[in-house]
Amino acid sequence: MSNKEENESAEVYQTESRVDQPVAPAAAPKKRGCLGHLKRFWWAYLLVLICIVVLVVCLVIFVGVPKIAQQKVNDAKLEIQGVNVINTKPDSITLQINSTITTDGSIKANIDGFDGVMYLEDLPGQTPFLNISFPKTNGDKHQLVNISQDITIGDHDAFNTFNIWFAANETLNVTVYGRTKVKPSGLSTKFGVTFKKTINMKGLNLFNGTTVDGGKINISPKKGQPNFKATADIPNASYFTLDIGNATFTNFIDNTNIGNLTIPNLLLVPGSNKVPITANLDQISVLQAVQSAKYCKTGIIPVKLRGSAVVKDGQTLQYFLDGLSANNETVPMDIGSIIKNSLGTTISCPKSS
Numbered sequence: 001m002s003n004k005e006e007n008e009s010a011e012v013y014q015t016e017s018r019v020d021q022p023v024a025p026a027a028a029p030k031k032r033g034c035l036g037h038l039k040r041f042w043w044a045y046l047l048v049l050i051c052i053v054v055l056v057v058c059l060v061i062f063v064g065v066p067k068i069a070q071q072k073v074n075d076a077k078l079e080i081q082g083v084n085v086i087n088t089k090p091d092s093i094t095l096q097i098n099s100t101i102t103t104d105g106s107i108k109a110n111i112d113g114f115d116g117v118m119y120l121e122d123l124p125g126q127t128p129f130l131n132i133s134f135p136k137t138n139g140d141k142h143q144l145v146n147i148s149q150d151i152t153i154g155d156h157d158a159f160n161t162f163n164i165w166f167a168a169n170e171t172l173n174v175t176v177y178g179r180t181k182v183k184p185s186g187l188s189t190k191f192g193v194t195f196k197k198t199i200n201m202k203g204l205n206l207f208n209g210t211t212v213d214g215g216k217i218n219i220s221p222k223k224g225q226p227n228f229k230a231t232a233d234i235p236n237a238s239y240f241t242l243d244i245g246n247a248t249f250t251n252f253i254d255n256t257n258i259g260n261l262t263i264p265n266l267l268l269v270p271g272s273n274k275v276p277i278t279a280n281l282d283q284i285s286v287l288q289a290v291q292s293a294k295y296c297k298t299g300i301i302p303v304k305l306r307g308s309a310v311v312k313d314g315q316t317l318q319y320f321l322d323g324l325s326a327n328n329e330t331v332p333m334d335i336g337s338i339i340k341n342s343l344g345t346t347i348s349c350p351k352s353s
């Protein structure tokens with residue numbers, strides 16, 4: 001039965017081949033159909049197979065690997081341990097960053113250094129406020145990436161705005177963005193990847209929690225001398241060290257300007273900053289305020305401070321001034337105790353008439 005069928009198909013084949021190729025070899029018709037086909041065209045199958053292998057390898061290398069590389073870059077964690085903003089000048093700063101990049105370490109790859117930008121993630125427009133050069137890194141599980149660069153402030157408005165946010169906000173999101181190339185070890189090709197990390201960092205939160213201690217009033221200071229001295233404890237919840245310089249603030253009690261306060265050579269470090277402050281206060285206004293019904297009971301007055309000058313080596317640092325003047329910082333001052341300690345007078349409330 002099967003034999004017969006085979007013979008029939010062989011006959012058909014023979015007929016066809018006779019039509020198409022009158023000089024077909026006599027042996028061909030005897031071969032079994034499928035196997036014969038394979039034997040005759042093995043080279044074609046091999047070619048197809050090679051093509052598929054090459055295609056798959058190419059796809060893996062040129063589509064898969066870049067995708068994996070990008071995925072690995074996306075998965076890598078950038079953490080910042082410290083930032084120093086020093087050598088502060090009107091148009092430039094030295095920026096030092098200690099950071100770590102953590103990966104799962106599953107891929108060995110060299111990542112080229114690149115020029116990136118930093119911008120405020122949550123400010124529409126996302127205008128870069130700094131250009132920054134990242135060094136080359138590898139895919140190691142845990143790497144230190146320490147940067148120290150002299151940076152020219154290219155966009156003053158954007159940099160000033162960053163400083164305003166940094167001074168005012170409890171937290172802020174800063175994105176580091178750049179395009180670079182990855183070379184997985186074992187491959188000779190480099191693939192373009194995007195490096196984009198948003199860091200949720202702590203800002204200065206308007207120095208919330210600042211205290212003033214050891215205040216001393218000098219009723220009749222020499223000309224040009226301050227009439228108030230104290231020690232302020234300024235908290236810095238961020239990991240930034242800022243070389244601010246001589247910072248002067250205008251002080252207000254409610255809406256009344258009561259004079260200026262200066263913090264000389266302010267170098268703000270992370271954590272607690274105990275710094276001397278001097279002030280020239282309008283003593284009559286302060287006395288009136290502390291004796292008013294509003295404040296006489298406790299003697300504690302929430303004094304508002306607004307930056308009015310930031311000068312370093314004779315030059316105004318506008319970006320810090322913007323940061324310190326865009327909002328009022330409120331500092332509760334125990335004026336009652338200060339008066340008592342300095343002058344021996346106890347503040348009493350006005351007699352209600």
Ligand SMILES: *[C@@H]1O[C@H](CO)[C@@H](O)[C@H](O)[C@H]1NC(C)=O
Pocket residue numbers: 081082083084096097098
């Ligand atoms: C980085 O770490 C070194 C060594 O601990 C330290 O001296 C330096 O101040 C740090 N820099 C920053 C920006 O945190």
Ligand SMILES: *[C@@H]1O[C@H](CO)[C@@H](O)[C@H](O)[C@H]1NC(C)=O
Pocket residue numbers: 081082098099100144145146
């Ligand atoms: C890099 O920063 C780390 C802290 O993140 C510090 O321990 C290390 O000493 C720094 N290295 C250099 C060369 O500053």
Ligand SMILES: *[C@@H]1O[C@H](CO)[C@@H](O)[C@H](O)[C@H]1NC(C)=O
Pocket residue numbers: 128129130131152153154155158
């Ligand atoms: C960053 O560098 C580019 C090219 O040099 C420049 O056009 C841009 O203004 C710079 N941006 C900042 C914020 O410095």
Ligand SMILES: *[C@@H]1O[C@H](CO)[C@@H](O)[C@H](O)[C@H]1NC(C)=O
Pocket residue numbers: 122164165168169172327
């Ligand atoms: C950060 O502070 C700025 C300036 O005070 C403010 O306009 C902005 O809304 C704040 N952003 C966030 C995300 O809190």
Ligand SMILES: *[C@@H]1O[C@H](CO)[C@@H](O)[C@H](O)[C@H]1NC(C)=O
Pocket residue numbers: 122169171172173200
């Ligand atoms: C920053 O980003 C985080 C998570 O992406 C978000 O929860 C937060 O509201 C953003 N804004 C601030 C000011 O932290």
Ligand SMILES: *[C@@H]1O[C@H](CO)[C@@H](O)[C@H](O)[C@H]1NC(C)=O
Pocket residue numbers: 170205208209
């Ligand atoms: C300021 O700090 C006090 C505690 O010291 C806290 O109760 C208050 O919520 C803080 N305000 C802001 C705006 O973070």
Ligand SMILES: *[C@@H]1O[C@H](CO)[C@@H](O)[C@H](O)[C@H]1NC(C)=O
Pocket residue numbers: 252254255256304306325326327328
């Ligand atoms: C700071 O306080 C003063 C006095 O109350 C007020 O005139 C000024 O508008 C305040 N500034 C801001 C930015 O709130």
Ligand SMILES: *[C@@H]1O[C@H](CO)[C@@H](O)[C@H](O)[C@H]1NC(C)=O
Pocket residue numbers: 248259260280308309
């Ligand atoms: C406060 O400081 C400003 C700017 O530094 C200055 O113009 C002003 O005269 C000072 N006021 C007082 C009362 O010292």
Ligand SMILES: *[C@@H]1O[C@H](CO)[C@@H](O)[C@H](O)[C@H]1NC(C)=O
Pocket residue numbers: 245246264265311312313314
């Ligand atoms: C701050 O002011 C004092 C007195 O005017 C000056 O001697 C000092 O050099 C100033 N500091 C800075 C960092 O400019």
Ligand SMILES: CC(=O)N[C@H]1CO[C@H](CO)[C@@H](O)[C@@H]1O
Pocket residue numbers: 209234235236237238239270271272273
């Ligand atoms: C992160 C950090 O150091 N925060 C500190 C900022 O300053 C206040 C006051 O000194 C400290 O309580 C915080 O721990």
